[in-house]
Amino acid sequence: MRALGFILRKEFRQILRDKTILAMMFVMPTIQLIILPLAMNFEVKNVNVAVVDHDHSTYSQKLVNKIGSSGYFKFTGAPASYAEALALIGREKADLILEIPSGFERNLVREGSQPLGISVDAINASKAGIGAAYLGQVIADFNARIDMNVKNAAPPASGVIDITFTNWFNPRAEYKYNVVPAVLVLLLTLIGGFMTALNIVREKEIGTIEQINVTPIKKWEFILGKLIPFWVIGMVVFTIGLCVSYLVYGIYPRGNLLLLYLFAVVYLIDLLGFGLLISTYSNSQVQAMFIAFFFMVIFMLMSGFFTSIDSMPHWARIMSELTPVTHFVRVDRMIILKGSGWNEVKQELVYLLCFGVVFNGWAIWNYRKTN
Amino acid sequence: MKQLLVFIRKEFYHVFRDKRTLLIMFGLPVVQIVLFGFALSSEVKNIRIIVADHARDVHTQQIVSKIKASPYFILEEQVWDYNRIETAFKEGKATCALIFPPQFGDDLLGQGRVQVQIITDGSDPNIAKTVVNYLTAMLGEYQQQLNPTARVPYRIVAETRMLYNEEGNGSLNFVPGVMALILMIVCTALTSVSVVKEKEMGTMEVLLVSPFKPVLVLIAKAIPYLLLSLANFTLIILLSVYVLDVEVKGSVPLLFAESTLFIITCLSLGLLISNATSSQQTALLLSLMGMMLPALIFTGFLMPLENMPLPFQVISNIVPARWYYLIVKAVMLKGLGFSYVWKETLVLAGMTVLLLGLALKNFKTRLQ
């Protein structure tokens, strides 16, 4: 037991002398918290439209004006032909083309209907879909309000359904509320998983582990000696993260702070176990990093950080539930944004505890001093 | 020349001995392609909705059936109590709610107007907008059902064409992004580590005393990773074509040429990093964790660049992956030729020359 004290003292000394780790501890959270939420904005706005107007009539002008004033679209260039507009799309200057055929206004009155051509850069299928949908809505709205239609429209036989809409917890639907809690999780994941694995394997590579093996230091003392310092660092970084979130974004946990910290504690233990596990399967720092990176990428993508879990197919959702990151991202968002309480999140705690047991148990079983 | 080959062969031995890293190197793109192609989607589906139906009449029931039948929604609960909604949100059980007032049907037919309320869980902003759109559309449809004659006599019909992607394949956007990401990170990291490891172990000095010019040492280190990355790149293309049904619309040789250029850019970056660091740990942390963020964000494949604050857009210009992403999109997905991408190619080439030059100059002066 006493040996643990000495080990911890040594580990802390070594870590605090390592400038890289210090930079990671302080610089990284700040940078990530500032950059990621600002960058992660998935809204579809500023859609660039290239209008090819073959008609130049009052109606076509009105339509174009309406599109311009909708706020979603920006006009690029004034292409005289479809081919020119296509070139604009090729150069990524335009996202969609609206082609108004010649004789548009005249034919609309004469024949009762007219087609409008919308061509969308569909490489980003969802952006295209949304852009086209917006445009469609603007056009439909324009359609309904054309003088002729307003004059001749038959009143509806039965009523109209109005919709009021409220957005809870995030009235202006700003992305940063969604992203900031997730970034906090990312920070803990990087420290708990990456750095721990790297640190332990480094000792393996240099050979200092042999020296430890010869001493009376027990297996569990060594492991704890490696995990505890990073656990402490993780909690410090988490706190720094919360402070930065508040100072820069004004986001503070609506729910119980202690509850949040409880989850952070358990989550860190899970990730530390994972880092330990990785270290038992790596022989070099390069390997450890790459393995950790591999899993980190999978975890981040599957955790609901960038995309919604609900949208995933069934098998993917199951995979997602099997990673601790998913659960903590969920809980983090729940406690910080919605103020969820103990009753609502206690099940997630159980999951996180299970992960902790599995990862750490497996890692310790793997790690042998003597063979 | 023959000596150089010997050297290169030694480097290849090093690389192939580390089977785990090789596995990850080729496994990463596979995993990403599978995930992006099949699991991840920016579409919003399977939205868990709660309906608080205070009216329980034939109209609300019909609307609820529509919701049940829709692939976009999963009806979690039908409740009576408004307060249940907040708890459900906090539990994470549902992400939106639709509330019908009592007398829904009566008001609709009698007064001609009735109001429903939609509440969304704003912790996921994506949901909010999409839910309103979907529900509005559904309610609009129901309205139409009730009023079959309320149609505008003069109709503008919007005909939409999907360019480059008639099938609406959602994976298209990700493939160039994955390419840029993987090549940039893997290449940079492995090259930088390879050089730093020799420095750390002290074998670098042995190499430098040999009759080799220092330049050749670096080249020999970089070549295996150049070839491996090309192999990786080929793997990604094959996966995209055969697993994701994303075809290469443009010229394959051009694509390869551009990719080779990009790989060299990344190698140069790796060499530059190895000059600046003296331990493997630092090199790895810098190139993997440090590069990950810029690669993910500043290429613009996950989040549109136009949405980001101006300073970010400026910064993205110095990230090589961003230019490469544009080139791959243009050549592979749009089938465009060199005339469309010469500007981007020039930028990449310029960056490569700069990085390589810096790396070599630094290498010579840092022979401690």
Add this chain to the structure above:
Amino acid sequence: MIVCKDLTKRFGDFYAVHDISFEVQKGEIFGFLGANGAGKTTAMRMLCGLSFPTSGSATVAGFDVYRQQESIKQHIGYMSQKFSLYENLTVQENISFYGGVYGVGKKELKTRSEELIETLGLQQEAKKLVGGLPLGWKQKLAFSVAIFHRPRIVFLDEPTGGVDPLTRRQFWDMIYEAAASGITIFVTTHYMDEAEYCNRISIMVDGRIEALDAPRNLKQQYSAATMDEVFYQLARGAQRAAD
């Protein structure tokens, strides 16, 4: 102190260590020699409690290598050429760490480390990082740290690799002092002149012990003028190439 009988370590069909038997007395300086790949390191690892033998028996400081590995570790010291001290800790910090880990009490720790620093003349360097010390100092410090907790036996794995002859002499002076105070020394080395400093030596070839005696007896036995010669005659016939 060390009793070893038919100790064997087998990896599949390969016998790294094949039925070695020997005894080491308390206070002896025992040289454990052999070519690279002969099995020295493997044997030493078994004796240090780092690895389980496949068969045979051994006790170190009276403790069984199968069942009492933790006790063995408590009572031995170890120093390897590859590594012994943490480069990014200071001299003082290294001493405190190892002393503490081996259970040296706080007061003892303080007194002994002051003594040690004075004896080695490292007063100026006490608060400097070990990484900055010249190799010779490092080796001497490492040895002192290895015996800091007054173990019964200290295992030295090629401790004088790479140091100049003067420092090597000083190092062996320290070893003699330690032996005189009752610590048993188990040392492996490639320097044949150092073999002469030992009370007895053993030479391993291809996993077995081919010679075990005091240096001068061996020289007589093999009609050799130096230990170099003795070694050469024995190792020449080795089947195993160096690793």
